[in-house]
Amino acid sequence: MLKLKNMDKIVTIENKNYPKLLKEIGNETPKKLYYKGEWNMDIFENCLAVVGSRHLTSYGRKVTEQLVTEIAASGITIVSGFMYGGDEAAHQATVKIGGRTIAVMPCGIDIIHPEYQEKLYYEILENKGLIISELEGKFLPVNWTYARRNRIVAGLSKAILVVEAGLNSGSLITAKYAKKYGRKIFAVPGQITSDVSKGTIKLIKEGAEVATEAGDILKYYNVSSTLSKLQKPSFNTSKEEQKIIEQLKREPMEVDTLSRTLGISAAKIGTTLSLMQLKGFINQESGKYYIN
């Protein structure tokens, strides 16, 4: 019975519903795909792989949110690997705007990995997304399954967007597959001193296209953005708030640095920052404040 039940959720390579793009990757094409969710062919039409480091910085998270929100809102399916960090940010941003996203798992289809992202897992399904794996049942994720999984992420997508990547990272493996399959590669530039920007900078040097706004990618898909330019809240700010915003525009900063550079006491600046956060001007992540 169990087997029959699983049979229901398999698409084999002979099936006419098998994603066309994935067939084009030659002998690396998975013979069959297990899945959860509803298999609609149109979900595979315009796929963009979004990958990023597991140790995504606040910058990476912000960029992912910004780009993916607009791209997903324009009807493009976001494909990623359900790992924490970059993948999770991409899936999260997509479901938040109600877009469709495909999570390619590195483990058997019956396992949620990592298990603490269970909530996101179901949100993906609720938003008509797909969970895909070439591995059956309760196959545990091991070193090699992560790398193999990446070829499906690349294979499903017309293009790939690398947000942040270390030099020796899974994201670069995905990019390598994409290059091999002749897919377009977009990379987000970052600070040259940041370890998780070294991978993306390498990609840019090797000819990847620089992506700084959603339009760069949407142009490639011949889709126009359906999101009107995000309405920035009109800033009705005090002088002190203005000073803080000026600093944060340059780079995210922690309280202590802000207090030192602006010469405002920690108590006072804490008050202002809390209020600005509540007004939605700024946000805090991993100890640093940045502009929303």
Place this chain on the structure above:
Amino acid sequence: MLIKVLSVVNLGLETVKVDVEVNLANRGLPGFEIVGLPDKAVDESKERVRAAILSSGVDFPAKKITVNLAPADIQKEGSLYDLPIAVGILSSVLKFSIPDKSLFLGELSFDGSLRHTKGALLMALFAKESGFLNLFVPKDSANEAVAVKGIKVFPVDNLIQLAGYFLKKKNIEPVLYQKIINELPAPAEFDMKEVLGQEQAKRAMEIAAAGGHNIIMVGSPGSGKTMLARALPGILPPLNETESLEVTKIYSVAGNISPGGSLITTRQFRSPHHTASLVGLIGGGTKPHPGEVSLAHRGVLFLDEFNEFPHNVMEAMRQPLEDGYLTISRSKQRVVYPADFMLVASANPCPCGYLNHPKKNCVCAMRQIKKYQKRISGPILDRIDLHIAILPVDTTEFSDNQKNSELLESSNQIKQRVVFAREKQESRFDKDSIQSNAQMKNSHIKKYCKLTKDIEELLHRASIKFQLSARSYMKTIKVARTIADLDDSEEITISHMAEALQYKPKIYESA
């Protein structure tokens, strides 16, 4: 011939009178026996007493000597009965009478002199309560006892001197109550001005010290967590007289007062290592002994590497954190020790320690990080009012002025504000049974932390945005109260509340 000398036994912090009955019988073979549930130390006092009397130039009576420690069903321990037993025997030999309403305590040395003995303060307090007038204690322990009003403390040097006093040949000048004024600041390893950067953490320390709030610092190795904690004693307010007695009592029972030492007037800073045992930290043993939490009473318990502490040790701290005391139950005895301390905890954000580090990369998997952070349980985190993230400071980016520690605020300057805020709290809670803002229960919060509509609205918005739990909500109000006190404001204003929100749970979230 029967002689009765009075002494005490301490059961935890409770003191019970003990009659030391010395009987010298002319009949029977010469011998020396102690009855009345003595432990080994009490039993051995036979030898000390015999040697001390002989060294004092008095012939030890060749009689059958029996000593009874009544009430006979309470276990007696320690060396404090040496003096009463010796006085009993001497009074029979030298024919002097023992003054009424006198208590004796002290350990004898073979040469007849008296040694520092623990528990003098408790005996003095008991003496005052029960109407005793004279206290005969070793000279080294007398300073403890004189902290109590209305009794005469006789500092005894040796047996010869004491016998001479009873025979009216020598004089011992009794010492009366002395108000102990200790203006010495609490010894801190660092001054706050030596801590460069960490502006917010320093401010959080000030708030914690002012309101007695528990605080947790999370940050990478070398970011200055321990230094900040060790600078904390320098900004703590001094103990008032009642608190001072409470603390000294615990130290007196534990035998942690050094010879010649007197009342403890500074807040204690205890920093047990994370390998400390449950009993060491909480207290216990067959004879319940106060643990680190009690020794930190009215002071600071600093737990470095908080999540390295064994789970059971951490969880056992829940009761003292909530109630301010703890009950140690053993088959033969139940003891209540006060343990109202301010918890200062420090922890790394992840196993490798470099999560969120600006320069180094964290090499931990998310699963490891989650597991590591879960080691501090929700109920414990819930009892911590202030959460701060400590980021490493790069002093190379400082200007010369910023690097000059002389320009920074010193511990003394901060302490003045802390003391001021504490005084405000003391007068506010005059009629309540609490001393500081951190101890406020919901009823107190309702009474003393009136919030305007605006502030309630702000707090409500914040609790949605930052997903504050109901308990965090209350904690934020308490912290805001302290901030308002530091600001000398009766009202809690929007800015006080906004600042309090800075210290909400961050990396370690209570689940």
